[in-house]
Amino acid sequence: MADDSLFAQGMATRRAVLGDAHVDNATARTTEFDADFQTFITEGAWGSVWSRPGLSKRERSLVTLALLAGLGHEEEFAMHVRATLNTGATPADIKEALLHVAVYAGVPAANSAFKIAKQELAKRQEAAQ
Template sequence: MNEEKFNQGLDVRRSVLGAEYVDKSIQNATDFNQEMQELVTEYCWGEIWTRPGLSKQTRSMLNLAMITALNRPHELKLHVRGAINNGLTKDDIKEVFLQCAIYCGVPAAIDSFRTAQEVFEEIEKEEKR
């Protein structure tokens, strides 16, 4: 493992997904999935998300579209929250899902709208506390 890239990735991962979620994922890693946590942090976040070629907002839009296409609601919830953290608006997210409806299929987009709405409601509840 490249410790420098891991640490850079950890910083970006925390800023996008939230420190609480990321720290919990790493602290709860087991012998079975520890290497996966390291791989994701070092390569996804440390190698790719730190590259200068795309903004965090663009990366978030791409992730929302790809995760919609893959129909991965758990990951979509994380990345909807991450997209908000990266400065995307609900309207930005809506436009991504409408684009996905055409190119990935209406059922996938409908599920993504539903999942995003759950995240928006969670965020609103958190803000009221």
């Protein structure tokens, strides 16, 4: 059973970080099969962790990028690079986080992440023109 207040906070934070379009798209694709999972991540990741006061959204964004890059979760990494538009993390911040990935998680992980970040940041630049 969902915690309505935690779910509501999670959805608000999720929308603030990922944007309405992304969240609307994810919500529209939710089925009976993954509805419980969507509730879990909305309450747990977004309502409990991302909504905590200890770190800014920018800081959480950078931690998330480093972890996703280090673990090789490329699709999620790309999504969170796009989300930096909403968190305040800059391309320079992303670069610094990925240099840490190279040292602590390995050069191959950082190399893949740099490639993805460059692609996502180029798309952002093209869209801005």
